[in-house]
Amino acid sequence: MASSASSIDTSSARIKKGVAPLRAGQGYSFVLRRLHSLSGIVPIGAFLIEHFISNSEASKGVQAYNDQVKFLTSLPFVHVLEWVFIFLPLLYHGIYGLYIWYKGDSNVGEYPWSGNWLYTSQRWTGIIAFIYIAYHVIDLRFLGVHLMGGGYQNAFSKVWFDFQSPWTIAFYVIGIVAASWHFAYGVWLFAAKWGLTTGDNARRKFGYVCTALALVLIGIGLWTITGFVRTPAAQVPWVEHD
Amino acid sequence: MANSKTVIFKIKRQQTPESKPYWEEFELQYRPGMNVTSALMDIAANPVTRQGKPTTPVTYDSNCLEEICGSCAMLINGQAKMACSALVANLKQPITLEPFSKFPIVRDLAVDRSVLFENLKGVKAWVPVDGTYDLGTGPRQSSEMQEEAYPLSNCISCCCCMEACPQFNDKTGFVGAATIAQVRLFNSHPTGKALKTERLKALMGDGGIQECGYAQNCVEICPKELPLTKSIADVGGQVMWQAVKDFFRT
Numbered sequence: 413m414a415s416s417a418s419s420i421d422t423s424s425a426r427i428k429k430g431v432a433p434l435r436a437g438q439g440y441s442f443v444l445r446r447l448h449s450l451s452g453i454v455p456i457g458a459f460l461i462e463h464f465i466s467n468s469e470a471s472k473g474v475q476a477y478n479d480q481v482k483f484l485t486s487l488p489f490v491h492v493l494e495w496v497f498i499f500l501p502l503l504y505h506g507i508y509g510l511y512i513w514y515k516g517d518s519n520v521g522e523y524p525w526s527g528n529w530l531y532t533s534q535r536w537t538g539i540i541a542f543i544y545i546a547y548h549v550i551d552l553r554f555l556g557v558h559l560m561g562g563g564y565q566n567a568f569s570k571v572w573f574d575f576q577s578p579w580t581i582a583f584y585v586i587g588i589v590a591a592s593w594h595f596a597y598g599v600w601l602f603a604a605k606w607g608l609t610t611g612d613n614a615r616r617k618f619g620y621v622c623t624a625l626a627l628v629l630i631g632i633g634l635w636t637i638t639g640f641v642r643t644p645a646a647q648v649p650w651v652e653h654d
Numbered sequence: 655m656a657n658s659k660t661v662i663f664k665i666k667r668q669q670t671p672e673s674k675p676y677w678e679e680f681e682l683q684y685r686p687g688m689n690v691t692s693a694l695m696d697i698a699a700n701p702v703t704r705q706g707k708p709t710t711p712v713t714y715d716s717n718c719l720e721e722i723c724g725s726c727a728m729l730i731n732g733q734a735k736m737a738c739s740a741l742v743a744n745l746k747q748p749i750t751l752e753p754f755s756k757f758p759i760v761r762d763l764a765v766d767r768s769v770l771f772e773n774l775k776g777v778k779a780w781v782p783v784d785g786t787y788d789l790g791t792g793p794r795q796s797s798e799m800q801e802e803a804y805p806l807s808n809c810i811s812c813c814c815c816m817e818a819c820p821q822f823n824d825k826t827g828f829v830g831a832a833t834i835a836q837v838r839l840f841n842s843h844p845t846g847k848a849l850k851t852e853r854l855k856a857l858m859g860d861g862g863i864q865e866c867g868y869a870q871n872c873v874e875i876c877p878k879e880l881p882l883t884k885s886i887a888d889v890g891g892q893v894m895w896q897a898v899k900d901f902f903r904t
């Protein structure tokens with residue numbers, strides 16, 4: 413044996429590649445990540461529930477719906493409220509959510525298990541909800557007849573005219589299902605990550621609760637759509653506007 | 655021939671940490687009770703590929719051969735598994751063996767998993783009993799505490815939970831489930847508790863517990879069945895309380 417064994421170096425100190433160890437005491441990702449998690453529940457999730465319930469007034473007809481819009485648009489500081497409690501948190505949650513997605517490596521191909529599928533579906537439902545919400549907000553809040561400051565009489569009509577296209581209805585159904593699912597599973601994730609449901613049984617039982625939440629939200633959403641679709645054109649007022 | 659059944663292995667090999675990987679195929683005589691490590695031993699005894707070409711024995715880690723040392727983890731048919739307890743009879747053929755994909759390769763199937771050791775040091779995963787005098791016996795632990803702690807003490811540092819975790823990668827530098835479980839173990843220990851605050855603060859650093867996306871692969875893959883998702887939820891709560899205390903009381 414001429415060559416000495418020292419030609420094979422197995423010392424780990426020389427290998428500098430690989431996943432970095434924990435950076436204890438460094439960075440702000442903890443706060444940003446927990447803020448992302450919280451923002452999904454309040455204010456975004458709370459608003460989602462309010463929004464579904466408010467809109468379900470459509471199932472009671474034109475007047476009830478427009479009155480609800482009148483109430484909401486007449487809230488004091490309504491522009492401040494919508495930016496602070498809706499738009500900015502949504503932008504934060506959405507953009508940081510995309511960053512979280514980018515950093516993870518979905519691996520359902522190798523590990524096709526239900527928790528892993530739900531992890532992946534939380535990303536896809538998130539982006540679907542984001543695209544849908546962007547369209548929905550631009551179309552109904554920022555374009556067309558303005559509903560703020562007395563324009564509430566047009567509220568039902570504005571949505572009703574949109575729903576004359578089956579494509580729009582289909583897109584709403586997809587958006588409602590995605591947002592409901594994302595929120596409901598998000599509540600489950602929140603409870604697990606913040607240490608509210610530590611036990612395996614607690615997590616399983618809360619899973620049923622969140623599934624029910626998703627189904628109830630989807631149900632309200634679809635019921636609301638039928639409220640518009642069921643209303644004949646003759647009952648839909650067309651209020652002149654400039 | 656009484657037993658002519660053979661098994662085919664496709665093994666991903668790599669000569670040095672930096673060189674290019676390549677595949678080699680081996681055909682072995684099947685033996686009852688054969689496992690992946692024993693197959694690798696057979697290859698070492700006769701390192702000839704399926705095509706009849708002489709080659710070098712495949713490098714792999716192993717020690718205890720009874721799933722207790724944690725050294726033999728590798729990707730078997732694409733999933734993180736312990737080679738010594740992976741029975742060939744239970745595996746789909748041809749059996750592919752690859753080194754872990756998220757750890758630096760030393761050679762062939764041997765990888766460097768020292769990141770787990772660094773992480774355990776980072777959270778002080780020990781009971782602080784060093785001193786200049788005999789500290790005497792520790793406080794008694796109730797049997798309930800023992801029942802909670804024992805499963806956590808079963809971790810064999812194999813890193814399967816980290817390899818299978820979608821959040822454990824270069825971009826996150828996530829600490830992984832094993833370390834979080836050890837934080838729970840040592841925080842629940844009556845003497846280990848002394849370092850609880852330091853451990854929780856360490857887990858708030860970049861790559862800390864917040865990176866977990868709760869995909870639950872860790873708990874599915876863990877060969878020692880550690881209650882990993884329960885530990886992540888429990889320690890997640892502990893970390894939150896610590897953060898709230900830090901925010902309002904300091």
Ligand code: HEM
Binds near residue numbers: 450542543602
């Ligand atoms: C706008 C587009 C959205 C994107 C890209 C997005 C993305 C994400 C991602 C990636 C997660 C998982 C975080 C993790 O696993 O660690 C998540 C969690 C969550 N999202 Fe969203 N989301 C969006 C919209 C929404 C909406 C509209 C709601 C509320 C209705 C919502 C509520 C939640 C909740 C409650 C969680 C759980 C928080 C947690 O992980 O602890 N998200 N989101």
Ligand code: SF4
Binds near residue numbers: 865869886
């Ligand atoms: S629950 Fe999922 S994301 Fe969290 S450590 Fe386990 S495998 Fe990784």
Ligand code: SF4
Binds near residue numbers: 816831875877882
């Ligand atoms: S927790 Fe389980 S999978 Fe992870 S290192 Fe320990 S024994 Fe291995």
Ligand code: FES
Binds near residue numbers: 737
């Ligand atoms: S050789 Fe020890 S765990 Fe497989």
